[in-house]
Amino acid sequence: MAENKSNENWEPKIVAFCCNWCTYTGADLAGISRIQYPPNVRVIRVPCSGRVNPFYVVKALQEGVDGVLVSGCHPGECHYITGNLSARRKFAMLKNFLTYIGIDPDRTMFSWVSASEGEKFAQVVRGVTERVKALGPANKLVKKV
Amino acid sequence: MENVEKQLREEAKRLLADKKVDVIVGYEEGTLPLQTVPCFITNPDDAGKLVWNSFCSQNLAKYVHDIIHQHRESQVRVKPEDKTRKVVGVVARGCTTRSLVIHLQERQYDRDEVVIIGVPCTGFVAKRKVSTLVDGKEILEAAVNGDKISVRTTSGDKDVPLKDVIADNCLNCHFNNPVISDIMVGNEAPPRDVDREYDSVNKFENLPLEERWSYFTKEMEKCIRCYACRNTCPSCYCKICFVEQSQPAWVGTGDDPTDVQVFQIMRMFHMAGRCVDCGSCVEVCPMGVDLRNFLKKLDKDGFELFAHKAGESIDKPAPLSTFEMGDKEKFIFEPESSS
Ligand code: SF4
Ligand code: SF4
Ligand code: FES
Numbered sequence: 001m002a003e004n005k006s007n008e009n010w011e012p013k014i015v016a017f018c019c020n021w022c023t024y025t026g027a028d029l030a031g032i033s034r035i036q037y038p039p040n041v042r043v044i045r046v047p048c049s050g051r052v053n054p055f056y057v058v059k060a061l062q063e064g065v066d067g068v069l070v071s072g073c074h075p076g077e078c079h080y081i082t083g084n085l086s087a088r089r090k091f092a093m094l095k096n097f098l099t100y101i102g103i104d105p106d107r108t109m110f111s112w113v114s115a116s117e118g119e120k121f122a123q124v125v126r127g128v129t130e131r132v133k134a135l136g137p138a139n140k141l142v143k144k145v
Numbered sequence: 146m147e148n149v150e151k152q153l154r155e156e157a158k159r160l161l162a163d164k165k166v167d168v169i170v171g172y173e174e175g176t177l178p179l180q181t182v183p184c185f186i187t188n189p190d191d192a193g194k195l196v197w198n199s200f201c202s203q204n205l206a207k208y209v210h211d212i213i214h215q216h217r218e219s220q221v222r223v224k225p226e227d228k229t230r231k232v233v234g235v236v237a238r239g240c241t242t243r244s245l246v247i248h249l250q251e252r253q254y255d256r257d258e259v260v261i262i263g264v265p266c267t268g269f270v271a272k273r274k275v276s277t278l279v280d281g282k283e284i285l286e287a288a289v290n291g292d293k294i295s296v297r298t299t300s301g302d303k304d305v306p307l308k309d310v311i312a313d314n315c316l317n318c319h320f321n322n323p324v325i326s327d328i329m330v331g332n333e334a335p336p337r338d339v340d341r342e343y344d345s346v347n348k349f350e351n352l353p354l355e356e357r358w359s360y361f362t363k364e365m366e367k368c369i370r371c372y373a374c375r376n377t378c379p380s381c382y383c384k385i386c387f388v389e390q391s392q393p394a395w396v397g398t399g400d401d402p403t404d405v406q407v408f409q410i411m412r413m414f415h416m417a418g419r420c421v422d423c424g425s426c427v428e429v430c431p432m433g434v435d436l437r438n439f440l441k442k443l444d445k446d447g448f449e450l451f452a453h454k455a456g457e458s459i460d461k462p463a464p465l466s467t468f469e470m471g472d473k474e475k476f477i478f479e480p481e482s483s484s
Contacts, residue, residue, distance in 0.1 A: 055387070055395060055411055062407050075470065085468035088477075093417050093446050093465070095476050100350065100442045101410070102358025111478040123480035140358060143403040 012066035012132040016041045016125070017056065019049045019084075022073035022114045029118030037122035038129040041069065048072065050083025054094045057108055061141045067107050067132035071124065074112040084112070103140055106131040149264060149331035150197045153236065156262055156328050158192035166234035166260050170208045172201040178287040178296075179272050183208055197236065199289050199307065202269040204423040206244030206379035209233045213254045214382075233259050238266035239320035240423035243456025244379035246324060247419055250459060253382065263326025265334035268315030269424070270294065270307070273433060278305045314424035314437060317342040324457060343445045349438060361439070365406045367432040370398075374426035374436060375412060380419040387411060413439050418447045418464040421455045 018024040024045045030037060046052055049072025057068045070091060078084040091110050099105045109128050113121045157169045173184035173194045181200045185208070186192060216231040223229075237245060242261060249256060275284065275296060282298035293304045315321070319342065321334045349357065372388070375381045387395045388408055396411070397404040413420075413436070420440045427437050447453045450473055451464035 054414055058407055058410055058414075059395070062403050075474075082468060085470065085472065086465070088472055088474055089451070089465055089468050090417075092450055092473065092476055093443065094414065096446050097414060097417075097439075097442060098410075099354075100357065101361040101439065102354050102356075104354065109478045110476060120480065124478060127478065127480040141403055141406055143397075143401060 010137060012040050012129060012137070013064075014041045014067040014069060014125075014128060014132055015060045015065045016043045016069040016071060017046050017049070017052045018043050018113075019051075019072035019079075020045055020047050021079035022077065022112075023049075023071035023121065025115035026113045026117045026121040029115065030121045031118075033118050035118055035122045037125040040129045040132075041125050048078060048080050048083035049087040050078070050080065052087060054090055057094060058098075058141070061103070061107065061138065062143050064138065064142045066135070066138045067109065067128060069109045069111065069124070069128050071111045071113050071121075074114055077114060104135055106135055107138065150195065152330040153197055153262065153264065154192045154195050156330060157186065157195055157234065157236075158189045160234050160260060160262075160328075161186065161189040161192065165232065167231045168212060169195070169234040169236070169262075170205050170212070171195040171236040172197065172203075172205075175200075178284050179270060179275060185212075195236065197264055199268070199270045199294075199311075201238075202272075202312070202425065202428045203377060204241050204244055204379050204421075204425040205235050205237065206241050206248065207377060207382075207425075209235050209245065209259055210248055210253055210379065210382050213258055230258060232257070235259060235261060236264055237261050237323055237326065238264050239318065239322055239324065240266075240314075240421045241379075242323040242325050243320055243421040244423065246456040246459055247380060247421070247463070248382075250456075250462065260328070261323065261326045263323030263329045265323075265331045266315075266318075266321045267334050268311040268318065268321070268337070269428075270310050271312035271424075271428065274310040274312075275305060278310065279303055312424045312428065313345075314422045314427070317344075318422070319454065320421075320457070325459070343441070345438065346441050346445045349442075362402070362406065364435050364438075365409055366402065367434050368405050368409065369432055370400075370405060370408065371431060373429045373431065374434075377425045377429045378416075379423075379425075380416055380421075381412070409436075409439075413443065416440055417443045418451075418453055418466075419455055420444055 018027060052070050060068050072084045095108050098108055111124045160166045169186040171184055172181040174196055175182040179200055181196055212233050220228045279296055279298050282300050284296055284298050286297040288295050292307050294307055296303050317339055318337045319339050321337055396408050447464045453464040
């Protein structure tokens with residue numbers, strides 16, 4: 001990431017863990033509908049938001065991403081019924097904990113986007129990208145290689 | 146105290162003699178001042194070794210888990226009809242019983258594999274605090290004398306008030322009396338200063354972000370990754386801890402500062418809803434890393450978000466192993482112009 005820091009035209013790298021059944025499909029819909037959103041997100045498809053180990057988030061930050069987004073089905077709509085409800089508890093605590101140790105809360109974001117919300121997916125990505133951009137390149141927890 | 150000790154020895158002796166337990170896990174006199182060590186008694190005649198005093202710092206639930214699981218492993222190749230079980234008796238104060246509750250909730254063993262000898266607790270002495278009060282001089286001898294500890298150091302004797310050297314976690318402990326037990330010895334211990342339990346966390350939360358980060362990194366810089374904190378923690382019982390997994394290798398094992406930070410973040414996060422604030426990790430840490438400041442935050446969130454206190458009762462599942470439809474979700478990002 002070193003080259004990024006000196007660069008005026010720095011663009012953040014954001015990892016988005018998207019659940020296969022809702023957010024990923026929503027992202028697909030955004031694509032099919034040709035809705036524009038910033039190209040800063042790298043989408044990783046996961047079976048369910050409940051599949052996202054909190055470690056993935058921490059590890060992504062260590063590997064140098066500037067922001068992490070985890071997104072799944074709205075509560076009550078999870079393909080596996082309750083995966084997102086467990087996820088919600090985990091991430092409520094994770095986000096608080098990371099903020100407590102001094103990691104900016106805007107670096108770790110969570111959202112619900114359903115398969116029919118292509119526009120909302122684009123808005124979430126815009127919103128997250130804007131916030132991460134405002135923070136600048138990640139410099140905490142980042143492993144220098 | 147003496148009385149508790151006497152009863153404790155009698156009960157332990159009786160349990161062993163009646164073959165109600167195979168082994169008693171308790172504390173015995175250590176070889177260093179300010180310290181007792183865990184002991185494992187199988188012969189009723191040895192029950193007299195047991196002690197119970199302000200120097201009993203470690204959470205013995207760890208050993209209950211270890212003994213039962215090692216025994217089970219030794220039984221894997223034994224014919225079903227010849228299999229044996231091991232019943233462990235344990236000397237348990239409040240936090241130890243909460244750790245046992247967590248084990249039982251997580252189905253690590255059955256309730257009838259443990260016999261809990263509950264002891265009331267007035268807190269243990271933090272060695273580091275004593276050491277600071279005697280200016281880091283080497284301590285040769287120490288004994289509790291009423292509400293003081295008489296310490297003999299290489300440069301003379303000193304009396305330090307007991308209340309000044311009680312471990313931080315004990316000062317605001319909610320559960321100094323056992324939450325479950327089969328046998329109780331002694332009388333109920335008086336309540337501690339529980340209202341101020343989260344004061345330190347509240348204070349830390351209000352510091353600016355950068356100050357929190359620099360405190361975190363400063364503390365983590367001290368860590369030499371000896372894993373003593375993990376090894377003593379009753380809630381860290383994974384057969385293969387993530388730090389030792391190699392496929393994938395979750396976290397580097399070198400001395401890269403971010404690897405240390407990531408290791409600590411994840412180990413502590415594994416304690417969400419499972420840390421009973423027994424203080425064992427802090428007590429065993431050779432580098433004096435302030436782990437408690439961070440673990441206590443998880444405890445506080447567990448309480449504030451999910452009304453949960455780790456190991457409080459067998460019927461209350463850990464916060465991250467359950468959920469409710471109406472859980473708070475203020476942290477979920479909603480873009481402004483969401484239509
Ligand atoms: S992490 Fe919590 S439960 Fe584990 S030893 Fe430390 S204080 Fe005790
Ligand atoms: S006991 Fe202390 S030095 Fe050892 S790994 Fe834990 S925090 Fe680090
Ligand atoms: S399947 Fe989408 S969150 Fe579980």
